[in-house]
Amino acid sequence: MSNFRFKALEIAQSRQALSVAAPSERVSEYYGSYTFNNEVMRSLLSPEAYLKITQAIETGGKVDRDIADEVANAMKSWAVAKGATHYTHWFQPLTGDTAEKHDAFFDVTMEGKAIEKFKGGALVQQEPDASSFPSGGLRNTFEARGYTGWDPSSPAFLMDNGAGGKTLCIPSVFISYTGEALDYKTPLLKALSAVDKAATAVCQYFDRNVTKVTPTLGPEQEYFVVDKALFFARPDLVMAGRTVFGHAPARGQQLEDHYFGTIPPRVNAFMVDFEFEAMKLGMPVRTRHNEVAPGQFEVAPTFEEVNLAIDHNALLMDLMEKVAERHNFKVLFHEKPFAGINGSGKHNNWSLGTNTGVNLLAPSSKPKESLRFLTFLVNVIKAVHDHADLLRASIASAGNEYRLGANEAPPAIVSIFLGESLTKALEDLETKSEVIVNKGDNVYYKLGINRIPSLLRDNTDRNRTSPFAFTGNKFEFRAVGGGANSASTMTVLNAIMADQLNKFKADLDARLAAGEKKELAIVDILKAYYADSKRILFEGNGYSDEWVEEAAKRGLSNIKSSPEALGVYLKPDSLDLFERTGVLSHSEVHSRYEIELEKYVKKVQIESRVIGDLAMNHVVSTALKYLNKLAETAKALVDLGMTTEADPIKGIIAEVSARVLAIKKGVDAMTETRKKANALTDTAEMAKVYATEVKDFFDVIRYEVDKLELIIDDEDWPLVKYREMLFVK
Ligand code: ADP
Ligand code: MG
Structure with missing residues (x-):
């Protein structure tokens, strides 16, 4: 077995960076060339169809059947000309992965001739065999009908299917026969529409020209890269996406030398390669750099409309996994693949x-x-304060737990960072005594509103320890997990914002009807909201223990376990909020809750099994062989009369035996607990x-295994070590 580790290391170390050629010299020549975008539609559709489809995209309205036929036809010609042989509705079921079922474009005529066929009906709706997707009780398996429906607001795109051909992918929603949401996209679209309506109405008090508000998202994606050979030599990475054992390397991230350091050549080639592919798909990938932990990196696109940004992020994750194969890498999106060093988040900049081109969260002079x-x-602030637990629920997963x-990650406490000047501005607003405005007075001047610092954007006032930080002209929700689909968080954030607005x-x-002056009424309401919710504001170190204490004093929640966090979905307040905003019905919330819980159980169950398997079949068996070696050596020394010299060896034997025993006990007890749970x-x-009893064994067993890693002969140790996984690139 140890051979396997060294063989893997040999392979990994012998690899060279691939050379990657740009698709063509100028980015503009290939950017978006794999998407059925606006430009393509304009050139291929009749003016009437083009107008109707763009209107449908704008307003979220329906597309007529005859228009759908025309679009389908244009899509097919465009795709086939680019080498597509198949098409699929591409959707995001609640498994957390993306799903597709490819159908061939061609059909056979009565005369046995092959023709290419793709009608409006097939564009608008498909019926995949949906029985294996989770529905949380919404759909009985014997009645497994689920439908996917075209989402025209996200452009169709082409995916290389590896074997030469391409597939036309049509972004879609996934709903049950009875119309309930079975995916991430459906409630997201509803939340986005709710916030558009609510925010537009509020904008109307300030500017009549505002007729649409679009939520925007720039997801920064963190990930680890591990050589493929090393990955496959770690059954825990293969099975659970994270390492369940592994002693911290002598050098981890304490030197902070990885962050923004030189990107290793093989990884750089991989990044350049997937970025080319991403740009062909119209994804505005912009930044790439090393992250804090060794072996950790980040990719960030320029922000886009939320729905598109989420489709792009899901697609980017798929793409990275595919491209990584060519470079003999495996990409890890898991939130915590390695203990003791940073995990991966997906910072949601929103x-x-x-x-009219205004960013509503940009301060102005x-x-x-x-x-x-x-x-x-x-x-x-008020929305996040009132629904902090729901936001916490939206990021709950086995991995994010x-x-x-943990290391350099936001706590499970939701708090908001504003920065000094903005905090001051809000304090001023609250403490300002009653303002009496006479006719002819400059209301804003009297209110002090003209003193909002306009330089905030340049303010380098940054707090990287806050889960929800104001960063100049947007908020950054940093607690979202690296492997998550941002849709669940964005659904909640936009829904609570809509509700609050x-x-x-x-x-x-109500105040205007009572004859109050608009500006004064607004300020009064904001004062009250601020007073109600300011306990959620925190400017200090969010990673510190003091904050945990302070937050408890302030009565802020600190929900650590995922099942408990998910439980918030079922609270009457949450159910009502989703219903009021039209985002999810009660039964849809229940089904989501069930699905997320089941996912959690399955993940922890898999981890527990992997731990048991590795501990007994890899670690304990190796330790027993090692004990044998030690015993032979000790015996030989005693035989030679060197009893004192044998003593330290006996000491090691005693330690190894004790740890083996502890591991065995731990695994047995964990297995029993699992049975009880099941x-x-x-x-x-x-x-x-x-979440409690089974998981409690994880650290206990790990502690002993990691100690054994330090004792047992490196030559015999079967599992690829942290230093090898993290540093061999
Ligand atoms: P950081 O210092 O956090 O890396 P960046 O300026 O690089 O900040 O932005 C991070 C992300 O925030 C990028 O994806 C960027 O496009 C996005 N972003 C910038 N402005 C907005 C906005 N108005 N709405 C949503 N995301 C935005
Ligand atoms: Mg950031």
């Missing part, structure tokens, strides 16, 4: 933009715009036992 900015800012609150509008309208019929109960 804002709201208007059709103009008093009127400042009031609008403050309105949106304070409403975000290891990351939140609706409340704000109702509050304001016998439970209630998923919530089962998840709870897994």
Whole structure:
């Protein structure tokens, strides 16, 4: 077995960086060439069809059947000309992966001739065999009908299918026969539309020209890269996506020499390669750099409309996995693949933009715009404050549970960082005594609104320890997991924002009806909101223990376990919020909760099995062989009369034996606990036992195994070590 480790190391070390050629000299020549984008539509569709389809995209309206036929036809010609042989609806079921089922374009006529065929009906709707996707009780398997429906707001694209041909992928929603959401996209689209409506209505108080508000997202994706041979020599990485054992290397990230350092050549080639592919697919990938941990990297695109940004992120993850194969790498998106060093997040940079080109979260030097900015800012604070637990629920997963609150990761406490000047501006707003405005007075001046610092964008006031940080002209939600689909977080964030803005509008309208002056009424409401929610603001070190204490004093939640966090979805407040905003019905929320819980249980169960297997079949068996070697040596020394010299060896034998025994006991007890958990019929109960009793053994067993790694002969150790996985590139 140890041979396997050294063979893998030999292979990994002998690899060279691939040379990667640009598709062509200028980016503009290939950027978006694999997408059925606006430009292509304009050139291929009749003016009437083009107008209708762009209108449908704008308003989220329906596409007529005859228009769909025309679009399908154009899509097919375009795709076939580019080498496509198949098409598929591409969707995001609640498994967390993307799904596709390829159908060939060609059909056979009565005369046995092959023709290419793709009609509007096939574009608009498909019925995949959906029985194996989770539905959380919404759909009985015997009635496994689920439909995928075209989402025209995200352009269709071409995927190389590896064997020469290409597949036309049509971004779609996935719903049950009875119309309930079975995917991530459906509620997301509803939340985006809700926030558009609510924010547009609020913008109307400031500017009548605003008719549409578009939420924007720039997801920064962190990931690890491990050589493929080393990856396959670690059964835990293969099975669970993370290492369950491994002693920290002598040099981890303490020197902080990896961050923004030189990218290793093989990794650089991989990045350049997937970026070319991403750009062909119209993804604006922009930055690449090393991350804090050795072997960790980041890719970030320029922000886009949320729905598109999420499709692009899901697609980018797929693409990275595919391209990594060529470079003999495996990409890890798991939130915590290695203990003791940083995990991977997906920082969700989020804002709201208007059709008039205004970023509603960008401070301005103009008093009127400042009031609008403050309105949106304070409403975000209030929304996050009132629904902090729901935001926490939206990022709950088995993987993220290891990351939140660990090395250099935000804690499970949701708090907001604003920066000094903005905090000051809000304090001023709150403490300002009643302002009496006479006719002819400059209201803004009196209110002090003209003093909102306009230089915030250049302010390098950054707090990287805050889970929800204001970063100049957007918020950055940093607690989202690296492997997550951002849709669940974006659905919650945009839904709570929509709901809050609706409340704000109702509050304001009531005051206006009572004859109050608009600006004064707005300021009054914002003051009250701020006072209500300011306990969620925190400027200090979010990674510190003091903050955990302080947050508890402030009454902020610190929900560490995923099952508990997910439980928030079922609270009456949450159910009502989703219903009010039209994002998810009660039964849809219930089904999501069930699915997420089941996913959690399965993941922890797999990890537990991997731990048992590796501990007994790899570690204990190696330790026993080592004990044998030691015993022989000790015996030989004693035989030679060198009893004292044999003593230290006997000491090692005693330690190894004790650890082997502890591992064996731990594994046996863990297996028993698992059996007990598996016998439970209630998923919530089962998840709870897994989250506590089963998981409690993980660290106990790991501790002993990692100690053995330090004792047992390196030549015999079967598992690729941390230093090898992290540094051999
Ligand atoms: P950082 O210092 O956090 O890396 P960047 O300026 O590089 O900050 O931005 C990080 C991400 O935020 C990028 O994806 C960027 O496109 C995105 N971003 C910038 N402005 C907005 C916005 N208005 N809405 C959403 N995302 C944005
Ligand atoms: Mg960032």
